[in-house]
Amino acid sequence: MKKSALNRRDFLKVGLTGLVTTGATGLLLADDKKKKQDTKKQAATASGPQPPGGRREGFIYRTLGRTGVVLPVVSMGVMNSDNPELVRAALDSGLVHLDTAHGYQRGRNEEIIGQVLKGRPRDSYFIATKVREGERFLEMVDISLQRLGLEYVDILYLHNLSKRDNVLAEENLKVMEQVKKSGKARFIGVSTHSNEHEVIRAALEARIYDVVLTAYNFRKENIKELDAAMAEAAAAGIGLVAMKTMAGAFWDKQRTQPINTKAALKWAMQNPNLTTSIPGMTTFDQLKSNLEVVKDLKLTPEELYDLKMGETQNLAGLYCQGCERCVPQCPKALPIPEMMRAYMYAYGYKNLAAAHELVSSLNLPDNPCAGCSSCSVNCALKFDVHDRLVDINRLKSVPAEFFG
Ligand code: SF4
Numbered sequence: 001m002k003k004s005a006l007n008r009r010d011f012l013k014v015g016l017t018g019l020v021t022t023g024a025t026g027l028l029l030a031d032d033k034k035k036k037q038d039t040k041k042q043a044a045t046a047s048g049p050q051p052p053g054g055r056r057e058g059f060i061y062r063t064l065g066r067t068g069v070v071l072p073v074v075s076m077g078v079m080n081s082d083n084p085e086l087v088r089a090a091l092d093s094g095l096v097h098l099d100t101a102h103g104y105q106r107g108r109n110e111e112i113i114g115q116v117l118k119g120r121p122r123d124s125y126f127i128a129t130k131v132r133e134g135e136r137f138l139e140m141v142d143i144s145l146q147r148l149g150l151e152y153v154d155i156l157y158l159h160n161l162s163k164r165d166n167v168l169a170e171e172n173l174k175v176m177e178q179v180k181k182s183g184k185a186r187f188i189g190v191s192t193h194s195n196e197h198e199v200i201r202a203a204l205e206a207r208i209y210d211v212v213l214t215a216y217n218f219r220k221e222n223i224k225e226l227d228a229a230m231a232e233a234a235a236a237g238i239g240l241v242a243m244k245t246m247a248g249a250f251w252d253k254q255r256t257q258p259i260n261t262k263a264a265l266k267w268a269m270q271n272p273n274l275t276t277s278i279p280g281m282t283t284f285d286q287l288k289s290n291l292e293v294v295k296d297l298k299l300t301p302e303e304l305y306d307l308k309m310g311e312t313q314n315l316a317g318l319y320c321q322g323c324e325r326c327v328p329q330c331p332k333a334l335p336i337p338e339m340m341r342a343y344m345y346a347y348g349y350k351n352l353a354a355a356h357e358l359v360s361s362l363n364l365p366d367n368p369c370a371g372c373s374s375c376s377v378n379c380a381l382k383f384d385v386h387d388r389l390v391d392i393n394r395l396k397s398v399p400a401e402f403f404g
């Protein structure tokens, strides 16, 4: 992939108009119909509810379920962003929704976002953060607000759920409702990386959640099931936000074969039940590319072809589906999907700190596969699970200070 290594100065000099180009092929596929629908909806709402900070010309907007909040189809995941200038540039360019989490960069991420937001009108942006379930949940919400310098977040997610029981657990429902009632979050939701269809349906059943943040991308095997659950949730007024749209960003561990991330983002947002997506951005080039997508979701034939590279070249990729098929196959019931996610953070995102944090949180022994002469796991994506697991588990022995 050719990189132009754009920095903030270049980004501002070129200006948005210069950055946004129309597809050279001009070939409109089935998604052209969706673009027309989006444009029609936009026209219908141009005088209705406005997005935070107002509309930008050419941007495609959708409404976040019953919250009524209007957002551009592309937002910013800041998990890997430690450059405040990049976040400022995104907000200045018209992206309004930032998605962080209590645990990102051990809290430094929320502090960086807090610095960026300082002095900006509160109604010009839309902030989500995420906190994991647990005894100190309410205390952690307060710490997040303190770091962000905000009295409230727009969405608070109960982070990383994969089971119906956790979504519906009485204690979780109680604290989430309490946070909303106290005004510390305008809207509440759950986030899910695996078993997403079950989590989405449970969120629907719970009747208290406004939003679900779900993994969603062109590599999902169970896409029909997930699409069906999303359609049910959307019909009931739950707002849906997509993450992991880039499916790991690379096809290989060595990062020699990049995924066409622009195509991947367009592909995800073809689903009209999604309001927005939170692709992670760490460079101005990525911001530039995503600002093109926010104006034009049509996929060119070349982009569609690129998305099939995994199939055509038999590449397993770095993205774990989170299907959990492997867990019962492993006699030790190891948390394989979590370990595979850490593997993707390390090799796909080059975010060793996030990978280290995730691996350490699982409290596995130094050799989790000890005693297994051969691996009985048959991964849906043909990952060499044992190999990846041993590889990523090595990170645990590195002290956290090495990752800043
Ligand atoms: S080698 Fe590891 S992952 Fe594979 S079955 Fe044994 S313990 Fe589970």
Ligand code: SF4
Residues within 6 Å of the ligand: 319, 320, 321, 322, 323, 324, 325, 326, 327, 336, 337, 340, 378, 379, 380, 381, 382, 383, 385
């Ligand atoms: S490692 Fe393979 S089988 Fe296990 S959850 Fe991921 S994709 Fe599914």
